[in-house]
Amino acid sequence: MHTSIVVIGLIGFATIGYTIGRARAIMTVGGIVKDLHSIPSYYGYYTAIWIGVPSLVMLVIWLIVQPHVIDEVVMSDLPVSITQNLSTSEYSLLLNNIHNTANGSIFSRRNDPNIIAAAKQVNSLRQISFMLMASTVFCVGVSGLIFARNRISPVMRARNIVEKIINFILIISSLIAILTTLGIVVSLMFESVIFFTKIPLHEFLFGLNWSPQIAIHAEQVGASGAFGAVPLFAGTLLITFIAMLVAVPIGLMSAIYMAEYAKPRFRAFAKPMLEVLAGIPTVVYGFFAATTVAPAFRIAVQESVGLNTSSESALAAGVVMGIMIIPFVSSLSDDVIKAVPHSLRDGSYGLGATKSETIRLVVMPAALPGIVGALLLAVSRAIGETMIVVMAAGLTSNLTFNPFEAVTTVTVQIVTLLAGDQEFDSAKTLSAFALGMILFLITFALNLLALRVVRKYREHYE
Amino acid sequence: MNNTLSTSLNKSASSQTIRLPDFSGSHLAKRYASERRFRILGIASVGVAGIILLILLSSIVSKGYSAFWLHKVELNITFSAEVLNPDGSTLEEVKLKQANYLALIHNALKEKFPAAVGNRRKIRMLYGMIAPKADLVLRDMVLSNPSLIGTTKKVLLKLSDDWDSLSKGFINRDLPESDRRIKDLEINWHDQLQSEGHIHSVFNADFFTTGDSRNPEEAGIYSSLIGSILTLTVTLLISFPLGVMSAIYLEEFAPNNRFIDFIEININNLAAVPSVVFGVLGLAVFLNFFGLPRSAPLVGGLVLALMTLPTIIIAARSALKAVSPSIREAALSLGASPLQVVTHHVLPMAMPGILSGTIIGMAQALGETAPLLMIGMVAFIVDIPRTFTDPATVMSVQVYIWSDSPERAFVERTSAGIMVLLGFLVLMNAAAILLRKRFEFRW
Numbered sequence: 001m002h003t004s005i006v007v008i009g010l011i012g013f014a015t016i017g018y019t020i021g022r023a024r025a026i027m028t029v030g031g032i033v034k035d036l037h038s039i040p041s042y043y044g045y046y047t048a049i050w051i052g053v054p055s056l057v058m059l060v061i062w063l064i065v066q067p068h069v070i071d072e073v074v075m076s077d078l079p080v081s082i083t084q085n086l087s088t089s090e091y092s093l094l095l096n097n098i099h100n101t102a103n104g105s106i107f108s109r110r111n112d113p114n115i116i117a118a119a120k121q122v123n124s125l126r127q128i129s130f131m132l133m134a135s136t137v138f139c140v141g142v143s144g145l146i147f148a149r150n151r152i153s154p155v156m157r158a159r160n161i162v163e164k165i166i167n168f169i170l171i172i173s174s175l176i177a178i179l180t181t182l183g184i185v186v187s188l189m190f191e192s193v194i195f196f197t198k199i200p201l202h203e204f205l206f207g208l209n210w211s212p213q214i215a216i217h218a219e220q221v222g223a224s225g226a227f228g229a230v231p232l233f234a235g236t237l238l239i240t241f242i243a244m245l246v247a248v249p250i251g252l253m254s255a256i257y258m259a260e261y262a263k264p265r266f267r268a269f270a271k272p273m274l275e276v277l278a279g280i281p282t283v284v285y286g287f288f289a290a291t292t293v294a295p296a297f298r299i300a301v302q303e304s305v306g307l308n309t310s311s312e313s314a315l316a317a318g319v320v321m322g323i324m325i326i327p328f329v330s331s332l333s334d335d336v337i338k339a340v341p342h343s344l345r346d347g348s349y350g351l352g353a354t355k356s357e358t359i360r361l362v363v364m365p366a367a368l369p370g371i372v373g374a375l376l377l378a379v380s381r382a383i384g385e386t387m388i389v390v391m392a393a394g395l396t397s398n399l400t401f402n403p404f405e406a407v408t409t410v411t412v413q414i415v416t417l418l419a420g421d422q423e424f425d426s427a428k429t430l431s432a433f434a435l436g437m438i439l440f441l442i443t444f445a446l447n448l449l450a451l452r453v454v455r456k457y458r459e460h461y462e
Numbered sequence: 463m464n465n466t467l468s469t470s471l472n473k474s475a476s477s478q479t480i481r482l483p484d485f486s487g488s489h490l491a492k493r494y495a496s497e498r499r500f501r502i503l504g505i506a507s508v509g510v511a512g513i514i515l516l517i518l519l520s521s522i523v524s525k526g527y528s529a530f531w532l533h534k535v536e537l538n539i540t541f542s543a544e545v546l547n548p549d550g551s552t553l554e555e556v557k558l559k560q561a562n563y564l565a566l567i568h569n570a571l572k573e574k575f576p577a578a579v580g581n582r583r584k585i586r587m588l589y590g591m592i593a594p595k596a597d598l599v600l601r602d603m604v605l606s607n608p609s610l611i612g613t614t615k616k617v618l619l620k621l622s623d624d625w626d627s628l629s630k631g632f633i634n635r636d637l638p639e640s641d642r643r644i645k646d647l648e649i650n651w652h653d654q655l656q657s658e659g660h661i662h663s664v665f666n667a668d669f670f671t672t673g674d675s676r677n678p679e680e681a682g683i684y685s686s687l688i689g690s691i692l693t694l695t696v697t698l699l700i701s702f703p704l705g706v707m708s709a710i711y712l713e714e715f716a717p718n719n720r721f722i723d724f725i726e727i728n729i730n731n732l733a734a735v736p737s738v739v740f741g742v743l744g745l746a747v748f749l750n751f752f753g754l755p756r757s758a759p760l761v762g763g764l765v766l767a768l769m770t771l772p773t774i775i776i777a778a779r780s781a782l783k784a785v786s787p788s789i790r791e792a793a794l795s796l797g798a799s800p801l802q803v804v805t806h807h808v809l810p811m812a813m814p815g816i817l818s819g820t821i822i823g824m825a826q827a828l829g830e831t832a833p834l835l836m837i838g839m840v841a842f843i844v845d846i847p848r849t850f851t852d853p854a855t856v857m858s859v860q861v862y863i864w865s866d867s868p869e870r871a872f873v874e875r876t877s878a879g880i881m882v883l884l885g886f887l888v889l890m891n892a893a894a895i896l897l898r899k900r901f902e903f904r905w
Contacts, residue, residue: 004850067753163801170715174708177729177775180768184739187746250507257504270508277515279887281829283858284522284880287865291873292521323514330511354493356500377734384736386832391865411738411832418745419835436742440735447734451727 002130006059006137013138014052017145021047024152038159046158049165050148055141062133070125071095074118098122188440191433198427199227204434206230210397210408212417212428227431229438231397235407239318239393240382242403246322247378251329252371258330259337260359278327286391289320294392301404312394315403321388329378336370337363339458370457376450380443386411410435522884526877529669532679533629534618535591536660537570539600541610545569558605563597567619575651587648593620593679618662623678623871628652629661632870643870669878673844674860678871681864683879685846689759689839689854690828690886692847696763697770697827702820704767705774706809709816712775713782714804733772740769741833749837756838757853765833770823777819781812814901818894825890829883831858857883 018041025043029035036043075095094115101119152158196204207228254274258267294316340363348358364371394406395416417432546561571588578584596619603617604610620626624643627633629652633644644652655661673685716722744765748754754761785808793803834840839855840863847854855863861883864876 064752159799163799166801167711167715170707170711173704174711174716174725176704176708177732177771178725180732180743180771181728183747184735184743187743187751188739191746250510253504253507254511257501257508261501261504262508270512273512273515274508277511279825279829279891280518281831281858281883281887283829283831283862283865284518284884287861287876287880288518288521290865291525292517323511323518326511354497356497357493359500380734381736384738386736386738387862390832391862411736414738414742415832415835418742419838419840433742433746436739440739443734443736443739444731447731448727451730 003059003063006134009134010052010055010059010137010141013055013141014048017051017141017148018044018048020145021045021148021152024149025154025158028152029154036154037157042158042162043152043156045162046152047145047148049162050144051141052144053165054144055137058140059133059137062129062136066129066133070122070129073125074098074121077121078114078118102126184440188433188437191430192437195427195430195434198430203227204229204431208399210413212413212431227427229410229435231399232408232410232413232435234399234401235314235393235397236383236409236411238314238401238403238407239321239389239409240379242315242318243321243325243382244375244379246319247325247329247382248375250322251326251378252333254326255330255333255337256359259334260355260363274327274330277323278331280324282324282385282387283391285320285324286387286389289316289388289392293320297404312392312406313404314393314407317389317393318403320392321382321385324385324388325378325382328381329374332374332377333367333371336367336374336454336457339370340366367457369453369460373450373453373457376446376453380446380450383446384411384439384443386415390415410439414439522877522880525873526879526881528630528632529871529874529878530666531630531663532666533621533626534662534664535621535625535655536616536618536662537567537574538614539566539570539617540573540614541566541600541604541612542569543612546604546611558608559601561601561604563600563604566600567592567597584647587645588651590622591625591648591651593622594677595680596620618664620679621661623869625652626679627870629656629663669875673846674842674855674863675844676842678867678869678875681872681875683857683860683882685843686855686857686860686879687882689843689847690856690858692759692850692854693762693766693856694824694827696760696850697766698820698824700764700767701770701774701823705771705820705823706778706816708771709775709778709782710804710809713779714808715800729772729775733776737769737830738832738836740765741836743768744833744837755851755853757841757843757855758851759847759854759856760850761837762834762839762854762856763850765837766827766830769830769833770827773823773826774816774820777823778812778816781815781819782808784815785811814897818898821890821894821897825887825894828856828886828890829858831862834859835862857886 022040022044024047025036025040026033033040075091097115098118099122101115102122204227207226208230209226209228210231211226254270258270262270290312294313297313297316297319344362344366345358348362353361389409389412393409393412395408395412396406397408397413398405400407414432414435417429417435545565546558546563568589571591572579572585575588578588599619600617621629624633625648628644628649633642633649635642635649639646652661668680669682671684672680672682675681712722712726716725744761748761748764749756754764789807789811790803793807794800798806834856838853839859841853841855842863843853843855845852857879861876861879864872864879
């Protein structure tokens, strides 16, 4: 909260700087504005930038460095007897204790006087650091103001400078997307590589047994620590397949109906309805699957076949996921079908084909590449969907293609392995990163392929 | 010419038989029937989607509407001085805060049902009627008005979740007693109280004013609502400026080269990356690398900002693209610099489109759950978060947490939470549509 006060103060300071710069520029020409190179407000922006940007950079650097410096100081001030011979994990545990005590957290009622002293020291250091930070940032801002104010003169090309800076900021912000992708790849890669030094890649990709619990002692039951991901891939594929079985016919047929048959009034009602289906959060679908669809299926199966099924089944998760994807399929294919040129339809009608024959024999084949692209995107979405499967598909890995049994998926395992407390040196946690890597690569490839197919298709008719 | 046609016809007739047009109409009828079938299939699939939507919404509403009410029982509470002030000395506030208010409730219950006294099992059942923490109501009453001590007053007290379910009629009385959470004796007591008019149905205001709790009758959505607002504030503050700026650059200033193509493909791809991967990114980068606090709205907001960024960029670009080039040309010809063209003319005209795209992106972020589980927002949070670094949870995650709880009353709370969440989504989307309809410039 302290930091936000500093930020707000900075914004205020920069605003004041704007008026100072503006007034200064007008003063240099004695109030005859046309003698200035740029409009006065650009001199104001120039000053505000000189105040805001350096001090903001200073602030960010300070915030990144500060915790590390404080930790170093506190740990070096602790009696040597405590800090000696600590492994990295014990070291971080100790640090965590100190931090929790310093924050007054209820979870750390430790009465170790050393820790309490250290926590007090942390708090006082934080306070000192905050005061130092505020004054340093302010000083940087003031020097920026003085520098900018001295440089303002009638011949200074303030507009060009300001526009150059803004252009630079625009470029930086469009690079964020690349940075995000890079961040994803690097963070996944980093932990995955460590994982694959513990578990060989072929065992992970082709092993048939998934049970990521690592045994604490040798005879522990059910903790074999097997990392064969094939059951997860199979479960993901099974659920995706069921989802596509639901989504493709319904989505495609509604798209065809909306694009070719529906009158504007029907469209005006039906399109928003499908959009509502798309706007419902996945956690709601998950709840629906777990509390309404799964019990309904279980009862139906028990009464018709007499089979006893588990309360969590691939079928319920798959069907609800299919429902979620319907609007996705239908809106993408709707666009694709509409992009088919009208001349093709007219030609078909001219030869005496009925509307449905035209659609099936002319429009669909012409739209096929685009529809394939849309379906690939839908598959990628189904593979990456998480909440529905977490809530309705189950946790136990199960190499089966029986839709009435519980299966688990890649995303479920990532969530269960990473939600909660993790230790970053165990293969169990690291395996989630390897799974994330696989998931990212597969969906990335699917998306790339789909986007390329759709783009090619569009160019074909444009 | 006529000749050549007939010879070519003859030629092909010799190689294969000519199919004459079918004038009988039977084939045509078949084709028309298939046309009708196709059409019906189309309308049926739209209908199926609509019916599913209806089932989904009605199942949520039918499960959740009852959570907005709860039942209270009217008891004659005697604020006896012996219980509250056993040693008979002067009353101080500290003492009143620590007094045994639960005993007051228990005394009132025993007075109401004297038959249960003496039987430990029955007494426990009887005490189980009232919600835990109901004694705090009495404490607040006494603290605000100490003159109550020594008097008897009718007080409405919250029923426990099982009794509340019974009052709402969710307990199946036909089941054998051993399969029920509520036993026959309790049902008798309940029916007696009800017939005497002591059980009242009241609006569940606590649901909107309290945080999470292990007891369903205490659990509320308020703390997660505040968490959602804090998180979305961070998301908006980061993704809106960044998204608009990169859209402006890509649409207005970027040269046409391979690198820009690469950025564009990248953004489109990022829009389709599974959300759970963003959670892993947040865990690895924001928590482990930068050491930001777990469960904080700041981190959740950052992760969601990265997720919604592509959505906002794509929406903003199409809004910018929709502004007619004539505007740009006119401004340029009057001597505006390229940046002035954008900031003075193009951006204001594109703003309604950009804003409605942003609101839709925010609505997606509001419903997003999976990535937040990974950065610790799934924690059990009772307190109302105040700052961006306090531990917090958001509404969608709260729904997920409640859905994991086995109690019947939590199913009700989950559905009610979903209804509140959907309410906010409807509001946001309506705002986006309104914005688009009212302010978007039509060329």
